[in-house]
Amino acid sequence: MKQCNATHDPARRSWVESANLPGADFPIQNLPFGVFTEGGKRRAGVAIGDRVVDLDAALAAGLLDGDAAVAVEATAGGTLNRLMALEPRYASALRAQLSDLLRTDGPQLAAARAAEQRILLDIGQLEMQLPCDIGDFSDFLTSLHHTERHGRFKGLADPLPAAFKSLPIAYHGRASSIRVSGAEVIRPHGQYKDAQGQVVFGPAPMLDFELELGAFVGRGNALGTPIPIDQAREHIFGYCLLNDWSAKSIQWWEQVLGPFLGKSFHTSIAPWIVTEEALLPFRLPAPARAPGDPALLAHLDGPSDQAEGGIAIELDAQLSTAKQRSAGQQPTLITRTHLQNLYWTFGQMLTHHASNGCNLRPGDLIGSGTISGESDLARACITELTNASRDPLQLGNGELRTALEDGDEMIFRARAAHGGAVPIGFGECRGRIRAARH
Structure with a gap:
């Protein structure tokens, strides 16, 4: 597997000062990819601090060459699919050249600073778009704690499905209703059972x-x-925050073959893709399996995946209500969890997905499933936080929630941190609920 290189050096600093601030999501060690609209044109960019490198402009300024130039040319038209389809060395070369351009002691420092006004844009002034054309979306169910809790809420004698510890369970989602962070979430209509x-x-x-x-x-x-298990990560371009909005009332009534209208009305993703390469310093062993769990079948058991299939990422969810915002109050932190709370690795998810010969394509999206842990704070949805509405969630300003209401906004953040590496973030994934349309 790929090893850490100079782009991960914790001593490296950028001449974009906001990238060096403590807690910055996008230090020079990150360099995530995204797509934005500016001046009526879609273009690809890379985030650094509170700025975005306009890749087309950097190429036109003569600051990129070789494989890095090929990578930028693959983003023409403002979508990352063609870049994703290339061998990983092209995105890696672009990452390396951008890191050298943006570092304080880089070999092209003078040229980069001279082109600063042309190549750097204010991240707050850009309209972010979906980073690629998403052909297919598959969402997994890989948290044992989330799965067991929901099984108990439904009154199942065995709350854990029989197959859960043998394979990563998933359903085929709806790619057409995926939207970038900030898009309003319209409350869906559907069929469900009322209180009577x-x-x-x-x-x-x-x-x-x-x-x-x-x-x-x-x-x-x-x-x-x-796709062999120890080659699976070579087929992952990168990662983003994802909110798999769920209408539980619809979902629990309709679910026979799997989720349908209870899920397909909206999925939110953050606009920035943190690359597989950027996350190399944060690799962990695969989550431990309990004594007595079934042995992994051969196609899901690879030495490399077991040694470094996990990732040290902490994730938060905050809830902002209309009442809080009108009073100038901050959102309420309601969830803090960790990616190691999953039972399966992303490598295992991807390998299992393709194990029957299913063809995955550049830009396809795979969801981890709800990342719930054992502790109360690590419960990663309202249903778990309220014990299926039995214990209302208290927000500290007198408001209670057993489900999300119109005007509520969910804000997700995540941060990779491990050892001596510079922590990197994923940006925000936001969505505010609007009343159902009639």
Whole structure:
């Protein structure tokens, strides 16, 4: 597998001063990819501090060459799919040249500073877009704690599905309703059982968030050709925050073959893709399996994946209500969890997805499933936080929640931190709920 290099050097600093601030999401060690609209044109960019490198402008200024130039040319038209489809060395070369351009002691410092006004844009002034054309979206169910809790809420004798510890469970989601962070979430209509047990149709009363991490497929695989477990990460371009909005009232009534209308109305993702390479310093062993758990089948058991299939990422969810905002109050932190709370690695998810010969394509999105842990604060959806509405969530200003209400806004953040590496962030994933349309 790929090893850490000079771009990960914790001593490296950028002449973009905001990238060096404590707690910055986008230090020079990160350099995530995104797509924005500026001047009516879609373009690809890389975040650094509170600025974005306009890749087209950097190429036009003669600051990029070789494989890095090929990588930028692959983003023409303002989508990352063609870049994702290339061998990883192209994105890696672009990352390396950008790191050298942006560092305080880089070999092209004078040229980069001379072109600063042309190549750097204010991140706060850009309209962010989906980073790529997402052809398919598959969402997994990989937290044992989340799965067991929901099984108990439903009164199942065995709250954990029989297959859960043998394979990563997933369903096929709806790519057409994925939206970038900040897009309003319209409360969906649907069929559900009311308090009297009658089947009714109307605005869903039990709207929920699901705190997840998404992985974008880079190079795909041919139909009929599986992806070996220890090669799986070579097929992942990078990761983003993901909110798998759920209408639990609809979902729990309709779910026979799996989630359908209770999930397909909206999925939010953060605009920035943190690359697989940027996360190399934060690799951990795969989450431990309990004594007595089934042995991994061979196609899901690789030495490399077991040694470094986990990632040291902490994730938060905050809730902001209309009442809080009108009073000038800060959002309430309601969830803090860690990616190691998952039972399966992203490598195992991708390998299992392709194990029957299913062909994955550049830009396909894979969701981790709700990243709930054992502790109360690590419960990563309202349903768990309220014990299926039995214990209302208290927000500290007198407000209570058993489900999300119109005007509520969910804000996700995540941060990779491990050892002596410079921590890196994922930006924000926001979504505010609007009343159902009639």
